[in-house]
Amino acid sequence: MVKDLYEDNATNSWKNGETVEASYICGYCGHEVSSNRGMALQKEQGGIGYSIKPYGVYICTHCHMPTFIYKDIQVPGNRYGEPVNNVPEEVSSVYEEARSSFAAGAYTGVVLLCRKLLMHIATDLGADSGLRFIQYVGYLNEHHYAGARSDEWVDQIRQFGNQANHEIRINTKEEAKRIIKFCEMILKLNYEYPSIAYDNDSNN
Template identity: 30%
Template sequence: MSNLDLIDSICGTCGKEVSLTKLRVSTNFQYGQDFPVDDFEVFICPRCNSGSVLNLKLQYKQGRRREEIELLQRSAVNNADMYTLSPGPLPMPRLKNLPDDIESAWDEVLNAGRASAWTAAELMCRKILMHIAVDQFDMDEGLNFTAYVKKLDEERFFPRMMMPVIDGIRERGNRATHDLASTPKEQAIKTLDVTHYVLRTVYEMSA
């Protein structure tokens, strides 16, 4: 199978890290002579058999004839900047054995990241750490983030070397709440990485 027939991704349906496999190519519905508006390829997840639609981005279609677009479409799988996938790939895998409220919060993080809403994703990661404090130590709801992190620190819930990272999430979350600037993707991904690590360690690996 050609590498043009596979996309390494996190399936937007089941949340597993997989190689999506090309199913077919379809080209329909043309405006004028030069601009096909529905050029896409369908890729199938080998785990859940759901389809993801690869669509060449608009700037690569405009001003090109059908033959050029079809060539670009076939080669786009090697350059994620050239296409969109629908449903979009998740930024991190889903996790097993999470309590219902934490699973719901993690799903919100993943869906925000899927939509490139990185500020919202990072803010939800703070809420997840609050959820963990409530779940693990029966803390009251409605306290501020610092109180939850302090409790987690006192209980030595995190390795000491991780506390500066956790505190960094607090500081960045405060800036995201009060500043006009949005959270850059690269920064948010680091926060998601840390949150994923904590969730996986506490709930998935200890089950």
């Protein structure tokens, strides 16, 4: 078995050129890439450099921007979720801020921002202002803006929002992923997909 040189007291050093290949989602362009070019973070023992793990600065094969990777750390991180077209600017800015917070590892911030985002969406789609969060989520569900067969998702979002706002609790990466994906789904269903259908009708 190869000794894990990254867990002992050996000296860190950098090596330009080719390094151990890593697959990751680029925080700049959002593409999933596999790269072995950049600057390897290696260990040195007895004057010999070892690069046995995908640690270092990697150059994206799509946009050619640098990303630092070490264990579960990636800088800049992956902006989870997909961009959504035809979304009102105020709504879109909150969604993009939530994605940026995910890239920074601020997962509780993601949940709180998505909580605010759902309130913005509900208001834009006709809900009264000044309602409680749970009422806004209920409005989206009752008027079928959340899509069919989404009751379980809606219940989880209610729980995430209430926990983040009223309990001393840090949200996890998986919870942040789930709520971003839920918000992305609602945005696509109510803004992007209808605009595509409208464009198709206009061209016929």
